[in-house]
Each structure stands twice: as structure tokens, then as C-alpha cells.
Amino acid sequence: MVSSPSCTTLLTPAQMQAADRAAINAGVSGLALMEAAGAAVANAVAAHYRRCPIVVLCGPGNNGGDGFVAARHLRDAGWPLRLAYWGDPTTITGDAAYFAERWTGQIEAATPATLAGAELVIDALLGAGLSRGLEGSLAALVQALADSKLPICAVDVPTGLDGASGQPMGVVAPAELTVTFFRKKPGHLLMPGRQLCGKVVLADIGIPATVLDTMDAQVSENHPALWLDRYPWPTLDAHKYQRGHAVVVGGSIMAGASRLAAMACARIGAGLVTLAAPQDVWPIYAGALTSIMVQPMADPDGLADILSDARKNAIVVGPGAGLGQTTRRHVEQALATQRAVVLDADAISVFAAEPQALFRLIDGPCVLTPHDGEFGRLFSVQGSKLQRASQAARLSGAVIVLKGADTVVAAPDGRCVINTNAPPDLATGGTGDVLAGLIAGLMAQGLSPYDAGCTAVWIHGEAARLFGPGLVSEDLPPAIPRVLRRLRRRAEARSA
Numbered sequence: 159m160v161s162s163p164s165c166t167t168l169l170t171p172a173q174m175q176a177a178d179r180a181a182i183n184a185g186v187s188g189l190a191l192m193e194a195a196g197a198a199v200a201n202a203v204a205a206h207y208r209r210c211p212i213v214v215l216c217g218p219g220n221n222g223g224d225g226f227v228a229a230r231h232l233r234d235a236g237w238p239l240r241l242a243y244w245g246d247p248t249t250i251t252g253d254a255a256y257f258a259e260r261w262t263g264q265i266e267a268a269t270p271a272t273l274a275g276a277e278l279v280i281d282a283l284l285g286a287g288l289s290r291g292l293e294g295s296l297a298a299l300v301q302a303l304a305d306s307k308l309p310i311c312a313v314d315v316p317t318g319l320d321g322a323s324g325q326p327m328g329v330v331a332p333a334e335l336t337v338t339f340f341r342k343k344p345g346h347l348l349m350p351g352r353q354l355c356g357k358v359v360l361a362d363i364g365i366p367a368t369v370l371d372t373m374d375a376q377v378s379e380n381h382p383a384l385w386l387d388r389y390p391w392p393t394l395d396a397h398k399y400q401r402g403h404a405v406v407v408g409g410s411i412m413a414g415a416s417r418l419a420a421m422a423c424a425r426i427g428a429g430l431v432t433l434a435a436p437q438d439v440w441p442i443y444a445g446a447l448t449s450i451m452v453q454p455m456a457d458p459d460g461l462a463d464i465l466s467d468a469r470k471n472a473i474v475v476g477p478g479a480g481l482g483q484t485t486r487r488h489v490e491q492a493l494a495t496q497r498a499v500v501l502d503a504d505a506i507s508v509f510a511a512e513p514q515a516l517f518r519l520i521d522g523p524c525v526l527t528p529h530d531g532e533f534g535r536l537f538s539v540q541g542s543k544l545q546r547a548s549q550a551a552r553l554s555g556a557v558i559v560l561k562g563a564d565t566v567v568a569a570p571d572g573r574c575v576i577n578t579n580a581p582p583d584l585a586t587g588g589t590g591d592v593l594a595g596l597i598a599g600l601m602a603q604g605l606s607p608y609d610a611g612c613t614a615v616w617i618h619g620e621a622a623r624l625f626g627p628g629l630v631s632e633d634l635p636p637a638i639p640r641v642l643r644r645l646r647r648r649a650e651a652r653s654a
């Protein structure tokens with residue numbers, strides 16, 4: 159089993175098949191891959207469950223082949239095991255046929271009745287070869303499996319789950335454990351796939367990592383290994399002006415949102431943070447902030463005045479901004495500077511009627527941080543969450559941080575990460591404002607928009623994970639130093 163950071167690359171089922179072919183062309187035998195895959199499933203089952211009556215459900219392709227191998231290993235290890243095949247076993251071909259031949263036990267016909275007496279099920283019906291929604295007797299079998307509530311170990315992916323998108327193609331029986339090979343697929347991480355896969359175990363089956371060199375694999379699971387080398391740790395001779403000066407534009411009514419963003423900018427290490435506050439409410443901001451400078455902003459052009467100092471190199475617009483012309487004007491003024499800009503919340507929604515007008519303004523480093531609703535106001539793109547975020551990045555010219563349990567960060571050049579460390583405790587008001595501040599604080603320190611998006615999303619998730627239940631958004635900025643301490647230890651260990 160492997161889970162090292164170099165394994166963060168994700169492959170679609172089609173890319174996985176290409177990797178498989180490349181490995182075979184490089185001299186690895188297909189039979190050896192299948193033997194390793196099935197053995198890995200058996201090992202994972204033995205590691206996660208106590209010995210119990212088990213049923214292995216095998217399908218007509220190589221996923222079923224893995225099932226035959228796993229069944230042989232578990233039976234040899236003394237598990238009380240039955241094997242059931244969906245389809246006509248005389249038509250099995252290729253490597254799977256070899257392992258079906260080697261299976262000396264009985265082969266039952268897989269029907270809902272097969273599940274009676276089982277305490278654990280291995281789902282080796284369909285994997286990466288899924289080409290259409292489940293129908294007829296196969297759909298009935300998988301429905302019965304789902305209804306049985308038996309613990310399931312899925313081989314590669316739960317049958318019926320699209321490994322590219324994480325979307326079920328018809329019914330899917332949720333697995334408790336999924337054993338996949340070489341590299342995870344996006345569908346293991348994107349919702350609802352992430353929930354349907356349960357715990358995902360990644361197994362090395364002997365495909366050399368060099369096969370990735372010839373592939374255009376641009377999607378990864380977010381992990382410090384992707385960006386830690388570029389993290390802007392302050393150097394011994396640092397002074398505050400070298401660490402960037404972030405400006406957070408405050409709103410008139412919701413004063414909390416921009417304060418959260420400003421505190422996040424400061425905690426992540428921006429040398430200076432200015433909160434540009436509407437003139438009528440600036441004393442409220444000033445009274446609530448200590449390390450953040452509060453500068454009164456006369457509208458409509460006060461922000462431009464504040465930004466006339468060229469050292470102010472990163473700007474956040476949106477948290478608590480409101481949906482009026484002033485917000486739109488602030489976005490225009492921020493983007494006109496060509497400095498690093500993060501647009502969140504109302505700064506996105508205010509362009510709902512005219513998204514192209516926003517895209518025309520984006521010409522410098524820019525990150526948009528929409529949740530699904532805000533995203534839908536700007537973009538009418540289709541496909542998986544990865545595809546939608548990617549297309550939006552290309553259309554807008556900005557890095558897109560499409561938020562949710564499976565936040566996707568997408569760059570206009572096609573690179574993407576899916577983030578997986580964020581706990582559901584983050585589903586509470588204000589956490590998005592903190593994220594916008596973290597991204598801007600990192601861009602103020604010189605990170606590219608894509609690195610800043612990936613880094614901030616991971617740190618945000620990690621801060622919430624370490625804090626635990628009961629989290630409110632104010633808890634996040636003070637939780638950042640603990641995450642940074644751990645990251646710095648990791649960075650020091652890497653460079654030692």
C-alpha cells in the first residue's frame with residue numbers, strides 16, 4: 159500500500175486505462191497487474207475486517223478478474239467465501255478468463271438472493287469500464303446490495319460510480335472501503351463519489367510512475383507536496399513591507415465579513431493589512447481591530463485613492479459588500495490596478511447580469527471564490543465539478559476556487575486540485591470570508607493565484623480539522639498559527 163505525496167496525481171478511468179497500456183508496453187504483464195490488484199483487495203479486506211462469511215460479486219470485465227484473484231487469496235487464507243458472477247461465465251475473456259480458470263471453487267449466479275448469509279461483500283462487478291447506467295438484473299442486484307446495508311469493499315470504484323466525475327450512473331451501493339490501483343480517480347474525491355467510496359485505499363500494483371511522464375495528467379488531490387516548496391516563509395532579514403500589504407474592502411452593513419477576511423490576511427503573514435472602510439461606519443471597524451489598519455474610504459472613488467500607494471499589492475472585494483453599484487465600482491477599481499485581486503461573494507454576484515463585463519476586466523492575477531450558487535450566476539458551463547471549474551477558469555482568465563465539501567481549485571491553464579481535508583464543521587457563516595483573506599494574504603506575499611488558492615484552501619481545511627467540532631468562523635484565524643507551525647516543521651524536514 160502506498161500513500162506518499164507523490165501519489166497526489168489523479169487519473170480519469172480513460173487515463174488509467176492508458177497508464178495500464180503504457181505499463182504493459184513497458185514490459186509489465188497484464189496478468190501480473192491483475193494478480194497484484196486482486197491481492198491488494200484481499201490484503202485490504204483482511205486488514206479492515208475480522209474473518210466472516212463473505213460473498214465476492216464478479217462482473218464480466220477486468221474488475222471481475224480482480225474479484226476472482228481476491229477471492230482465491232481470501233479463501234486460501236481461510237475465509238468462508240462464496241463467489242457469484244453476474245452474466246454468462248463462459249464469455250469471460252482476457253486476463254480475467256485466466257483467473258476465472260484458476261478459481262477452483264463454485265461459481266454461483268449473482269442475484270439478490272446471493273447476498274443471504276453474507277456478512278461482507280466484495281463488489282467487483284464493474285470498475286473503470288462502466289460505459290452506461292446500470293439496468294435490468296444488474297441494477298436490481300446493486301439495488302439489493304444497497305438495501306442489504308451489508309459492509310461492502312468496492313474494487314476500484316463502487317459499481318455504477320463514474321470514476322471521472324464522482325456521479326452515480328443509476329443506483330450505487332455505498333462502499334465502506336474502496337481499494338483502487340496506482341492512482342486515485344477524481345470520482346473518489348468529488349461528491350457524492352467521496353461518500354459512496356468510504357475509505358479509499360490506494361494500492362501499488364507495479365505500474366511504474368514513469369508512465370505518467372507521457373500523460374497530460376493535470377488534476378491532483380490537494381496536498382502540501384504540491385506547493386510547500388514555494389510557501390513564503392519570512393526570511394531572517396524580512397521587514398513588513400517585504401511581506402506584502404493587503405487591502406480588504408469593507409461593506410457598510412455587514413461589518414463582520416471583511417474583518418474576518420482582514421484577520422485571515424494578517425494571520426497568514428501579510429506584512430500589513432488595511433481595511434478600507436466606508437466613511438460612515440469606519441469607527442466601528444477601527445474600534446474592533448488592532449493589528450489591522452482601518453482607512454476611511456469616501457465613495458465612489460475612495461478605494462482608488464487608497465490603492466494609489468503601489469505597495470498595496472493584494473485586494474479583497476466581496477465579503478459583506480452588498481449588491482449595489484458601489485461594489486461593482488470597487489471591483490473595477492481593484493482590477494484596474496492589475497494587482498492581485500480576490501473576488502468573493504457579492505463581488506461575484508454583482509456581475510450576474512453581465513458576466514462578460516467582469517471577464518473583460520480581469521487582466522492580472524485574480525482569484526474568484528464562488529460557492530455553487532455564486533458560480534451559477536456567472537457561468538452556464540456543464541459537466542463534472544472539475545470540468546465546470548476548469549472551463550470557468552478558461553472563460554474568465556481567473557483562478558476559480560469552486561467551494562464545497564470537495565472544493566476545486568482550477569487554473570486557466572488546465573491545472574486543477576480537489577481538496578479533501580476540509581471537515582463539514584466549515585459549513586457555517588463567515589468561513590468563506592476567512593478563505594478569501596487567506597488567498598489574498600498569500601498573494602500579497604508573492605504566491606501565484608493558483609498556488610495561493612491551493613495553499614489557502616488546504617490551510618483553511620486543516621485549521622478547521624485541528625480545531626474540531628463547535629467551530630465558528632472567528633475561530634479560524636487564531637487556528638492558523640498551529641497549522642503553520644506544523645507546515646514549517648514539514649518544510650524543514652523536507653529540506654534537511
Ligand SMILES: NC(=O)C1=CN([C@@H]2O[C@H](COP(=O)(O)OP(=O)(O)OC[C@H]3O[C@@H](n4cnc5c(N)ncnc54)[C@H](O)[C@@H]3O)[C@@H](O)[C@H]2O)[C@H](O)CC1
Nearest residue numbers: 178191192219220221284285286287288289290291292314
Ligand atoms: N491499471 C489498472 O487500474 C488495472 C485495472 N484493473 C481492473 O480493471 C478494471 C477495468 O476493467 P475493464 O474490463 O476495462 O472494465 P470493467 O470490468 O469495469 O467492465 C467492463 C465490462 O462491463 C461492461 N459494461 C460497462 N458498463 C456496463 C453497464 N452499465 N451494464 C452492463 N455492463 C456494462 C462493458 O461492456 C465490459 O464488458 C478496473 O476497474 C480494475 O478493477 C486490472 O485488473 C489491473 C490493472
Ligand SMILES: [K+]
Nearest residue numbers: 281284315317
Ligand atoms: K466495483
